[in-house]
Structure formats: C-alpha cells, structure tokens
Amino acid sequence: xxxxxxLIAAAVLWHAVAMGVDATPDTxxxxxxxxxxxxxxxxxxxxxxAMLGVPQPELEDQLWTFAVxxxxxxxxxxxxxxxxxxxxxxxxxxxxxxxxxxxxSRLQIQERLSADAAETWSTIFEERDPDHTWMADAFGxxxxxxxxxxxxxPSYETSWKRGCSALARLRFxxxxxxxxxxxxxxxxxxxxxxxxxxxELPKGKWMxxxxxxxxx
Amino acid sequence: MSLGSNWGRWVEGCSRTEDAxxxxxxxxxxxxxxxxxxxxxxxSGALPLVWFDADHGGLRDLDEGALRWAGGAVPxxxxxxxxxxxxxxxxxxxxxxxxxxWATWLGFQIIAxxxxxxxxxxxxxLTATLFLLGxxxxxxxxxxxxxxxxxxxxADTSSLACVRWLLVLQLVVMYTSSAIQKVSAHWVPWGDHMxxxxxxxxxxWQRNPMLWVAPFAGLTRVATVTSWMFELTAPLLLVGAxxxxxxxxxxxxxxxxxxxxxxxxxxxxxxxMHIGIEATMEVGAFSLASLALYVACxxxxxxxxxAS
Numbered sequence: 001x002x003x004x005x006x007l008i009a010a011a012v013l014w015h016a017v018a019m020g021v022d023a024t025p026d027t028x029x030x031x032x033x034x035x036x037x038x039x040x041x042x043x044x045x046x047x048x049x050a051m052l053g054v055p056q057p058e059l060e061d062q063l064w065t066f067a068v069x070x071x072x073x074x075x076x077x078x079x080x081x082x083x084x085x086x087x088x089x090x091x092x093x094x095x096x097x098x099x100x101x102x103x104x105s106r107l108q109i110q111e112r113l114s115a116d117a118a119e120t121w122s123t124i125f126e127e128r129d130p131d132h133t134w135m136a137d138a139f140g141x142x143x144x145x146x147x148x149x150x151x152x153x154p155s156y157e158t159s160w161k162r163g164c165s166a167l168a169r170l171r172f173x174x175x176x177x178x179x180x181x182x183x184x185x186x187x188x189x190x191x192x193x194x195x196x197x198x199x200e201l202p203k204g205k206w207m208x209x210x211x212x213x214x215x216x
Numbered sequence: 217m218s219l220g221s222n223w224g225r226w227v228e229g230c231s232r233t234e235d236a237x238x239x240x241x242x243x244x245x246x247x248x249x250x251x252x253x254x255x256x257x258x259x260s261g262a263l264p265l266v267w268f269d270a271d272h273g274g275l276r277d278l279d280e281g282a283l284r285w286a287g288g289a290v291p292x293x294x295x296x297x298x299x300x301x302x303x304x305x306x307x308x309x310x311x312x313x314x315x316x317x318w319a320t321w322l323g324f325q326i327i328a329x330x331x332x333x334x335x336x337x338x339x340x341x342l343t344a345t346l347f348l349l350g351x352x353x354x355x356x357x358x359x360x361x362x363x364x365x366x367x368x369x370x371a372d373t374s375s376l377a378c379v380r381w382l383l384v385l386q387l388v389v390m391y392t393s394s395a396i397q398k399v400s401a402h403w404v405p406w407g408d409h410m411x412x413x414x415x416x417x418x419x420x421w422q423r424n425p426m427l428w429v430a431p432f433a434g435l436t437r438v439a440t441v442t443s444w445m446f447e448l449t450a451p452l453l454l455v456g457a458x459x460x461x462x463x464x465x466x467x468x469x470x471x472x473x474x475x476x477x478x479x480x481x482x483x484x485x486x487x488x489m490h491i492g493i494e495a496t497m498e499v500g501a502f503s504l505a506s507l508a509l510y511v512a513c514x515x516x517x518x519x520x521x522x523a524s
C-alpha cells in the first residue's frame with residue numbers, strides 16, 4: 001500500500017479524534033461567579049435545586065468544584081490537538097442556546113435635541129419595534145444581535161460603553177441637532193404563555209443607561 | 217482481528233475515491249452562503265460596526281489577528297479582504313479551482329476572527345467545512361470550466377470519499393455537542409420543556425415579536441423535546457448514512473436501520489427544525505450552512521439516481 005494512503009488514513013483519524021475531543025463541553029466561559037448572580041442563571045439553579053432536592057448554595061458549590069476539575073482535565077486532553085485545530089480553524093465550540101434567557105433585555109437608543117429646552121429624550125431605535133427604526137437594518141443582522149446580546153451582561157461593561165459611544169458618534173454625524181445619545185436596556189421577565197393569554201405582562205425596569213454627550 | 221488488519225481496512229477505506237458530485241453540491245452551497253453572508257452584512261450597514269476598529273467607526277477595539285501586519289482592522293485593509301473573500305467564494309461556487317476554496321477559508325477566517333463578540337457558531341461551521349472541502353475534489357464537478365473543456369476530453373471527477381464522511385461527522389459532532397450542553401431545566405425532557413418558548417421571546421434572536429404563539433405553547437413544548445432529542449441522537453445519522461451506503465452487506469442492525477430508513481427520518485426532522493428556526497429567528501448563516509452539509513449524507517450514486 002502506498003505511503004500516501006497511510007498518511008491520508010492517519011490524517012483522517014487525527015482529524016476525527018480532534019473534532020470529538022474538542023467538542024466535549026468547555027465550561028470555562030461559565031466559570032464567572034458574578035455571572036452566576038444573573039436572574040436567568042439563578043432561576044436555573046433554583047429549578048435544578050428543586051429537581052435534585054439539593055439546597056441551592058450546596059448545588060452551586062458542588063457544580064463549581066466539578067466545573068473547575070472538568071475544565072482542568074479537558075484542557076490537558078485537548079492540548080495535543082489545540083494547535084492543529086486552531087490552525088485549521090476547526091475548533092468545535094457548540095454552545096448554542098445552552099440556557100434560554102428568561103429575563104431578556106431589549107436595547108433602546110434615544111437622543112436629546114439641542115433645541116429642546118425641556119431636555120426630553122426621544123427614542124430613535126428599539127429592538128423589534130417597527131416605530132423606532134434608526135439603523136434597524138444593521139441591528140437586524142446576526143452579528144450585531146450577538147454584540148447587543150453580550151452588552152446586556154455585566155461582564156461586557158467595557159464593550160457596552162464603547163459600543164454606545166460608537167453609535168452616538170454615528171448619530172452626531174448624521175444629525176447636527178442631536179446633543180446627546182442615551183443607550184439603555186429594558187429588562188423584564190418573560191411571561192408564561194398563560195400570563196400572555198390572561199394579558200398579565202410582568203413589570204420590567206430600565207437597566208444600565210449610558211449617556212454620551214456631543215463633544216465640544 | 218489484529219490491529220494490523222484493522223489499520224489495513226482503515227487505510228483502504230480512507231483511500232477510496234468516488235465521484236465528486238456530493239461534495240461539489242456542498243461546495244456550491246457553501247460558496248454562495250459565504251458570499252451572500254458578507255454582501256448582506258455590507259448591504260445592511262453593519263460591516264463597519266463589527267469589523268472596523270473602534271477608531272474607524274467600529275463598536276469596539278478588535279483583535280486584529282492576521283491583519284496586524286497589514287495595518288490592522290482599518291477600512292483600507294478590511295474592505296479588500298472582504299471583497300477578496302466574496303470573489304473567492306463565488307469562484308469556489310463556480311468550481312474554478314481548489315485554490316478558490318482555500319482562499320475563501322483563509323479570507324473568511326480572518327474577517328470572522330476580527331470580532332469575537334459579533335459572531336456565531338456558523339463561523340466555526342463554515343471555516344471547518346471550508347477546510348475539509350479544500351482537501352476534497354469538490355472543484356472537479358459542477359465546474360464552469362467543464363463548459364470550456366475540449367469536446368471528448370475526459371476529466372478527473374473523483375474525490376476522496378473519506379472527506380465526505382468527515383463532513384457528515386462534522387454535522388453530527390456539532391448537533392451532539394450542542395445537545396449535551398443544553399443542560400437547562402427548560403431543555404431536558406424531565407424539565408418543563410419551555411426552552412423554545414423563552415428563546416422565541418428573546419428580542420435578540422426573534423425576527424418579529426412572538427407573544428402571539430402563546431395559545432400554541434404546546435407546540436413549542438413538543439418542538440423543544442423534539443429538537444433536543446434530534447440533536448442528542450445525531451450519531452444515528454452517521455450510522456444510518458453508513459448503513460444505507462453499505463446496505464448490501466449483512467447484519468440485523470443494518471437491515472433494521474435501512475428498513476426504518478433512519479437517515480431519512482433524521483434528515484427530515486433536522487430539515488423541519490432548521491425551517492422553523494429560519495422562519496422565526498435570525499441566527500445568521502447557521503441553518504443554511506447546516507443544511508448544505510445534509511447533501512454529504514447522500515452518496516453521489518444516490519444523487520445521480522434522484523436527479524435522473
């Protein structure tokens with residue numbers, strides 16, 4: 001048998017094993033105690049705590065210990081394949097809708113006009129709102145949605161502020177009468193289907209406002 | 217059976233060639249998806265926001281990666297790379313050369329890696345698929361160059377069959393890995409099955425407000441369990457496709473798989489899931505890229521028979 005065939009067979013085996021090993025769950029992204037305080041994450045812990053009959057603090061501690069240990073073991077197994085997978089751009093991170101967000105956030109962008117003596121804010125964009133559609137085409141594409149989704153998490157505070165500043169600069173450039181831009185999130189618990197049918201929508205609150213004034 | 221004979225069979229299987237029709241269809245689809253994705257991003261006005269550095273109109277400071285040597289994530293560098301990626305993706309779809317596939321793989325990974333906060337799993341799926349297509353003979357079939365070939369000339373239309381099987385494995389690994397990480401109490405069958413209800417209500421991913429689904433919430437519960445089970449049992453797709461291809465061989469399990477046509481069942485459920493996702497959510501090129509790989513589950517002979 002030709003040496004070429006042996007090389008092909010070895011490469012196929014290597015690639016298949018590398019894919020399988022790298023596709024094992026990587027818990028490093030979830031190893032942030034601050035992110036565990038988010039309402040959605042806390043709701044998950046409550047559900048599992050009730051299902052397993054383990055007190056929530058104990059469950060969180062056990063899970064933390066397991067995740068740290070798993071991550072260390074996984075890292076050592078993946079290590080021999082890591083350089084190859086990175087070079088080939090064949091990394092296998094498939095964390096898709098791992099846990100649905102039960103208290104989602106909705107981005108809103110507002111402007112204040114320099115001629116407005118009352119200094120009121122008027123909305124120019126709100127996610128999925130047909131009446132406020134500034135840059136709606138851009139916000140509608142998945143890559144922008146992915147950015148906005150991350151901004152709503154406290155761990156992306158720096159990106160959130162930089163992002164709002166970038167959007168404000170765009171608004172200032174196209175509207176000379178805009179004196180300030182405010183970005184913020186409306187956060188509310190997702191109602192159950194039964195609540196929707198009864199017309200009982202949960203109350204929400206405005207979160208993490210960022211105000212960008214027009215530079216002098 | 218000895219290790220040596222097992223290795224011998226593996227080598228024999230991996231060096232087997234087949235007509236390149238199946239991988240060529242995947243190639244055409246992936247080329248069009250990559251080109252369409254980048255053009256759509258530019259058309260919507262989002263491209264500068266996600267792929268330019270903050271100092272040049274972008275949303276954040278980017279990881280310039282491979283572009284650092286060329287001057288960074290500035291318009292004068294990023295735009296030519298995007299244009300080059302679209303051109304090479306179209307050349308790849310047309311089947312001009314194998315190098316068009318490699319150029320698309322290189323260009324797309326450079327731009328997709330610029331902003332890790334503005335991407336999705338489809339970036340990984342597309343680059344991994346492009347990498348495998350680069351090793352295949354996909355450019356030898358459905359190529360416009362055939363129109364310019366001398367009449368009567370015989371072209372090599374072969375491709376390593378193992379590359380097609382790695383594409384199927386890629387699809388299966390993606391689904392299975394995704395399922396075992398869906399550990400939310402809203403996903404698992406012993407939970408409340410509310411995952412899809414909540415996901416559909418998320419402004420980030422929904423195409424339109426979805427509260428109108430409330431009277432049909434039972435359907436979202438069924439779809440939640442079906443999606444989770446489909447993804448978890450994705451290895452059956454690989455086994456089903458293999459048994460289908462080797463259906464003349466003996467074996468009770470093979471015979472059962474073929475009688476139930478497990479491969480077709482899996483693909484139909486997957487198709488329904490992706491149509492549902494595309495109809496209600498915006499998840500980028502994910503569904504189209506996944507569906508493109510479904511073609512790899514069929515041998516070239518089956519596709520030719522279906523076409524005729």
